[in-house]
Amino acid sequence: MRRIAILGSSGSIGQRALSAIAAFNLPLSVVALSSHTNIDQLIADGKRFGANALCVTSHVVADGMYQGFEGLEAMLDAHPVDIVLNAISGFAGLRASLAILERGIDLALANKESVVCGGSLLFDRARAHNAQIIAVDSEHAALSALLSAHDRKTVESLIITASGGPFRHVAKEHFKDLTPRDALAHPTWQMGKKITIDSATLANKALEVIEASYLFGFGADDIEVVVHPQSIVHSMVRTTDGAVYAQLSKPDMGLAIIGALMSTPPSVIERLEFGSLSLSFENPDADRFPLLALAFDILRRGDRSAIAFNAADEVAVAAFLDGAISYPTMIDVILRTVDLPWDGTCSSYEEIVDSDRQGREAALSML
Numbered sequence: 001m002r003r004i005a006i007l008g009s010s011g012s013i014g015q016r017a018l019s020a021i022a023a024f025n026l027p028l029s030v031v032a033l034s035s036h037t038n039i040d041q042l043i044a045d046g047k048r049f050g051a052n053a054l055c056v057t058s059h060v061v062a063d064g065m066y067q068g069f070e071g072l073e074a075m076l077d078a079h080p081v082d083i084v085l086n087a088i089s090g091f092a093g094l095r096a097s098l099a100i101l102e103r104g105i106d107l108a109l110a111n112k113e114s115v116v117c118g119g120s121l122l123f124d125r126a127r128a129h130n131a132q133i134i135a136v137d138s139e140h141a142a143l144s145a146l147l148s149a150h151d152r153k154t155v156e157s158l159i160i161t162a163s164g165g166p167f168r169h170v171a172k173e174h175f176k177d178l179t180p181r182d183a184l185a186h187p188t189w190q191m192g193k194k195i196t197i198d199s200a201t202l203a204n205k206a207l208e209v210i211e212a213s214y215l216f217g218f219g220a221d222d223i224e225v226v227v228h229p230q231s232i233v234h235s236m237v238r239t240t241d242g243a244v245y246a247q248l249s250k251p252d253m254g255l256a257i258i259g260a261l262m263s264t265p266p267s268v269i270e271r272l273e274f275g276s277l278s279l280s281f282e283n284p285d286a287d288r289f290p291l292l293a294l295a296f297d298i299l300r301r302g303d304r305s306a307i308a309f310n311a312a313d314e315v316a317v318a319a320f321l322d323g324a325i326s327y328p329t330m331i332d333v334i335l336r337t338v339d340l341p342w343d344g345t346c347s348s349y350e351e352i353v354d355s356d357r358q359g360r361e362a363a364l365s366m367l
């Protein structure tokens, strides 16, 4: 049995992983789980899956559990596993990713912020400790599968699909009236709040363009984004002979999650039938969704602006969800933060944390 730990197990990705393991009685032994504040879910899942260890990463006091980030590290040391699913949301996930890789443990990575902010540090850490990073983001899991089936030299570009979110047809003059409730109504995917807002603004697709560039070594000119409202095609590769190859399935994160955790995964998702399927594609609208274009600028800059983008996005989304700022202000704060000078690159975790802090402070000062 493959031994696994799931960090952020109380969230949307963590729960999808556990539901698939239970429903299909998968040969995965759930050794350790963590949540940040949701102790009830953690205890219930710990009992249900017979986990040996639980960790609550916030400072909520919980008897018999590992606690805080140091507790998370102690848990990983005391309870060996073969692979960890990092399903923590936000910048906090980077520290956990580094801790996993430093221990030479393979990392099934849902936390895209680890790649966007960690960049080369993350990959250096994996190489140094002979650990694998396996992408769980559905587009990137699809790209991994497509790239492993094609000679790298024959792949001209990566094509990442975007659902377009709930505001695909909303005119710009109505953006000022959009509420968090409107933005949380995602048409195809059920996800945590932060990523759902990011899907409405296309900030999620921007993070994914950066993630794909860093993961697979393709530059800004060799990554395309196409809006595909049904979310059936997860990503594509365009090859030098003019052909395009795609991965398709029903929109269900089970495919990417279980695909990352098992070497020969069984199907945990509903079968795709073509009879009633209708797929459509359109170009993204850069005028109404400027954050997507920003990702390509960030890649061309090659400085610390990816970290600033992520930090400003976390600050602005939280303020929007709190009702403190409007939808257009949320976008504006992110654009203006990234527009500041972010010269240089980071060569240590401490430098990344410092850039993240600067990004947050800049964004907060604009609220």
Ligand code: NDP
Pocket (backbone or CB within 6 Å): 007, 008, 009, 010, 011, 012, 013, 014, 034, 035, 036, 037, 038, 039, 057, 087, 088, 089, 090, 092, 093, 110, 111, 112, 113, 136, 137, 138, 189, 190, 191, 192, 193, 194, 195, 253
């Ligand atoms: P959720 O908000 O649903 O869950 C987040 C999880 O992380 C919860 O278990 C939460 O604990 C925990 N957590 C929150 N803050 C911290 C922290 N500071 N330190 C440690 N743990 C923390 O998020 P999602 O499951 O939607 O997303 C998780 C990650 O996966 C994100 O990076 C997202 O971008 C990525 N992803 C998600 C997809 C999806 O379909 N949901 C698709 C592709 C990628 P608690 O519940 O106790 O607060």
Ligand code: MG
Pocket (backbone or CB within 6 Å): 137, 138, 139, 208
């Ligand atoms: Mg995705």
